[in-house]
Amino acid sequence: MTHESDDVNEAIRGELSLLDPAVRSSRVRYQRLFDPEFVEVGTSGRRYTYDEMMAELPDHAGSTAEGPRYDPSAITGVVLAPGLVHLTFETIFDGRRSRRSSIWRKQDEATGWRMYYHQGTPVPPDMP
Structure with a gap:
């Protein structure tokens, strides 16, 4: 496994953690x-x-074990530069599909990988 693959995998692990209600709460x-x-x-x-x-993440949808959960798919990533990874993927949440993009940044070993930017775009039901 290359260093770049390790970086992408670390960013993916972080992304999946942020979709987990136990982490979000x-x-x-x-x-x-x-x-x-x-x-x-x-x-x-x-x-x-x-x-x-x-201040608000625990109150956002998807942050309780009892409620709907994010279902991610097709997560891919690319290293943009050392310490910078761009992820793209889709989620289905409560019947609604979104395309998502995140940039993860690692400034040092102590703090590790952290989400720097995220954007979600809703996908209309009739769009492939």
């Missing part, structure tokens, strides 16, 4: 997966900052 667990400069454009079109995400 625990600030101690999810905080270490977000870069302090994190920004998201959600499927609603809303822009989230790091501080907003830290």
